[in-house]
Amino acid sequence: MASKFVWYELMTSDAPGAESFYRDVVGWSARDAGMTNLKYTLLLVGEIPVAGLMQCPPDVPQGQGGPGWLGYVGVADVDATLAQAQKLGASVHRAPTDIPGVGRFAVLADPQGAVFALFKPNGASTPPAPMTPGTIGWHELHAADAEKAFAFYSALFGWQRTQAIDMGPLGIYQVFGDESAPMGFGGMFNKPAEEAQPYWLYYFAVADIDAAAARVTASGGIVRREPQQVPGGAWIIQGQDPQGATFALVGMRRNGSA
Template identity: 55%
Template sequence: MSVTNGKFVWYELMTSDAAAATAFYRDTIGWETRDSGMPGVSYTLLAAGGRDVGGLMTLPEHVVAAGGRPGWIGYVAVPDVDRTAARAKELGGTVHRAPTDIPGVGRFAVIADPHGAVLCPMTPAGEPRSPLQPMGGPGSAVWRELLAGELDGAFGFYSGLFGWTKAEAMDMGPMGTYQLFAVDGETWGAMMTKPPAVPGPFWQYYFAVDAIDAAAGRVTAGGGQILNGPMEVPGGMYVVQCSDPQGAPFALVGPRG
C-alpha cells in the first residue's frame, strides 16, 4: 500500500475569476504563483516556500451550468482511483466525474459523500507535489474540516473509503461532537454535523499564516469577508473562517501578535 494512501495531497480552487483570485491569495496568504504550463489549460500553481501546495483555475462552463459555485476541493491519494470511485458508489456516494487521466500528473475522479460534500480521490503519477505532513509552515494546508450532513454517517463513509480512523472527540455542546480523524495514526482534520445555518455539507481547508490578525486584515482589504473569528483553538493558535471575493469559503490559522 502506498505511504500516501488516504492523505490529502493537493488543494484546488475552482473560481469565477482566476486572475482576481490569484492576486487575492498571493497577497493574503503569500503564495508564490505561476502558470502550470499545461498545454491547452490555464492553471495557476500555488507554492509555499518553493513547494507546490495547490492550484486554481476558472470554473468550467458545464460546472457553472450545473449550478457549481466557487470553492476549494481537496485531493486524497489512493492506490487505485477506479476502485475507490466504485467503492464510493457502494457506500452511498456519487461519482460526479469518472476516473480521468491527467498526463504526467495522475488519475483522478470527483466524488461526493452521501450528503453531497465533494472530494477528489487521486492516484498520483510519481511523488505528489504537496507535502505529506499533516501540519506545516506558512502557506501550507494544516487542517481539513468537514461540515457534514450527519456526522456518524459521514465518518462511516470516509472510514470505509480511505481507512480513516477516529482520534479525539470534542464535545461542542449544542453544536454536537467535533470528531478528529487520523491517517496512519496522525491527526489530519475533523468532522462535525453542520450547523443548520450552513446551506449544505462541504469541506473547509485551513491555511497557515504568520500572524492571524494581520492576515485577517489582508482578507478584508482584498475584498474578502471574515465570517467567524479570530477565535482561539487548542494549541494557542487562532483561526478565522473567511470567504474570498468570488465567494469561495476558506480558513486561516496562525498565532496572535
C-alpha cells in the same frame, strides 16, 4: 497508513482576481502549469506546489453551486477506490480521467453531498513541513450527519477517531487521523442549520492570524468568523474570498492578545 489529502484546487469565476487575493492573504507565489489545453495556475510554498487555481468554464456547474475549493485524497487506485465509494453510497461527478504527465483523478460526492476528489499522482513528491505558512493545516467536514459521514470516510480511507470535542450546542467535533498523525489531521461535525449543503472546509496556515485577517478584508474578502482559539493553542478564522469561495486560516496570535 490511511489515505490523506494531497492536493487542493480552486475553481473560481475570476482566476486573476483570486490569484491576487490568495497571494496577498496566504503568501503563495504562483506560476503557470504549462498545460497546452488549459490555463492552470500552480500556487506554491517556496518552490513546492501545494494547490491549483483555474477559471470555471461557464457551462460547468460548481459542486457547491459557485466558486469553491476542492480537496484531492491520494489513493493507490482511483478506479477501485471510486467503485468502493459508490458501494458505500457516493455519487460520481467526474469519472476517472488521466492528466498526461500528472496523474489520474475522479470527482465524487459523499452520501450526504460533500464534494471531494480522488488522485493517483504519476510520481512522488515531498510536501513542505506541516504548518509551514502556505500549507493546508486542517481539513473540516461540515456534515449533515457526522456519525454516518465518519463511517463512510473511515471505510473508504482508513481514517481513525482520535479525540471527540464537545462543542456544546454544536454537538461533538470528531477529530480523525491515523498512526502517522495521532493528534489528527482533520475533523467533522454536524453543520449549523444555516449552512444549506455539507461541504469540506480547508484551513491554510499563516504565521500571524491577526495580520492575515486584516489582509483578508484589505484584499476584498470577508472574515465570517473572527479569530478564535482552538485546542492546541492555534487560532482560526473563517472567510470568503471576493469571488465567494469559502476558506479558513489557521495560525498563532503574535500580538500578545489572549
